[in-house]
Each structure stands twice: as C-alpha cells, then as structure tokens.
Amino acid sequence: DAKTTQPTSMDCAEGRAANLPCNHSTISGNEYVYWYRQIHSQGPQYIIHGLKNNETNEMASLIITEDRKSSTLILPHATLRDTAVYYCIAPPIQGAQKLVFGQGTRLTINP
C-alpha cells in the first residue's frame, strides 16, 4: 500500500464545507485513492474513490492533485451526522485488494 498521511483531527461548523486532506506521495500510477468513514460503533462505510480525475457522488467530492501526491475529500454541506473518522487509503492494484486502514482523521461537526 502507498503510505497515506492524514491530520489526526479536524473540526467544522455545521452547514459549512468540510475539506479533509490526505498525502500519498508514494502512490504508484495505477493505484486508486479510496475514502471511507466510520461513524461511532458502526462498520466503515465506503464514500468515494478516484485515480486521476476529480470525482463527485451523492456523498462527497474528491479532488486529486495533478501529480497525484495528495487529495482532498470535500463534504459540501456538513451535518452533525457527518461526525466520524475518515480514512484515506491507497491499496495495491494486485491481489485481493485488501485495505490497510491507518488512524484516519476524526472529523467533528459542531452545531
């Protein structure tokens, strides 16, 4: 797995955009970047993934830099239910694509 680095914790006001950064400077050209989140006492939930282009779905947007060494997950209008630990992962392309979870970023949305 490419090593990923995320801030330990972040705060964001309810209704504002939450921007969660991730560094993955050792990522190889064909490795995707995945984002998952884990709300307290639940299993992790897939959010979004991307390779080179920016991606958007109903949950979030993913912005990947041109050199692919970093990315940002954007929750456009954060709600209290978005409080969770967010994991950025870059698994290897071969094999069972097993995910290795780091410590993630603990995002707290404040009212």
Added chain:
Amino acid sequence: DVKVTQSSRYLVKRTGEKVFLECVQDMDHENMFWYRQDPGLGLRLIYFSYDVKMKEKGDIPEGYSVSREKKERFSLILESASTNQTSMYLCASTIGGSALKYGYTFGSGTRLTVV
C-alpha cells in the same frame, strides 16, 4: 440494498471457549475479509478469502482460523478465546477482480468480550 450481516452484535465468552463469528453477504462477492478494531490501533486484517475454500493470512492471524465453505459465508474461529481477543470484529466483502471499482462493504461489527 446490498448487505453484509454479522450474526451477533454483542458477544460475551469465557476464556478457553471456542468462538465462532459468522458473516454472510448477499452480493455474490468473491472476496471476504475479517478485521479487528482496537482503540489506538485502528483496523487490522486477520484473514481474507479470495474464493470458496481459499484463505490467506492477514497481518494478525495468530489465535484465529477461518472457514469458507460457501461463497456467501465467511466464519472466523477463535480456537481458545483469550482476554486479549476482546475487540470489535468487522467483516467485509468485495467483488473479485473489479473490486477497486466498487469498494468494500462492511458489516456492522461484533463486539466480543472475553472474560
């Protein structure tokens, strides 16, 4: 809605007992995984399986074994439970081959306490 179902949400077992944690997915996924999660240590991979009757050790397989007799079911076995196996256990599955397009689906977890 696709699902990964873990048989128990909470479980309390005694030291030395043989413990079975069951996981069933209804998505016809080839790959299935067992993780444990502990405070400060994050999620750690115990075992995974590519296909029926196939299994591979993860990062912390000691004290555990697995069984995959049917595609939809992946069981984690604690042969002789110990207190250091008290943890949250999470099962996940993903499509084989094109797994990277769709990501993993996780179950809700089983919180096991060994006393």
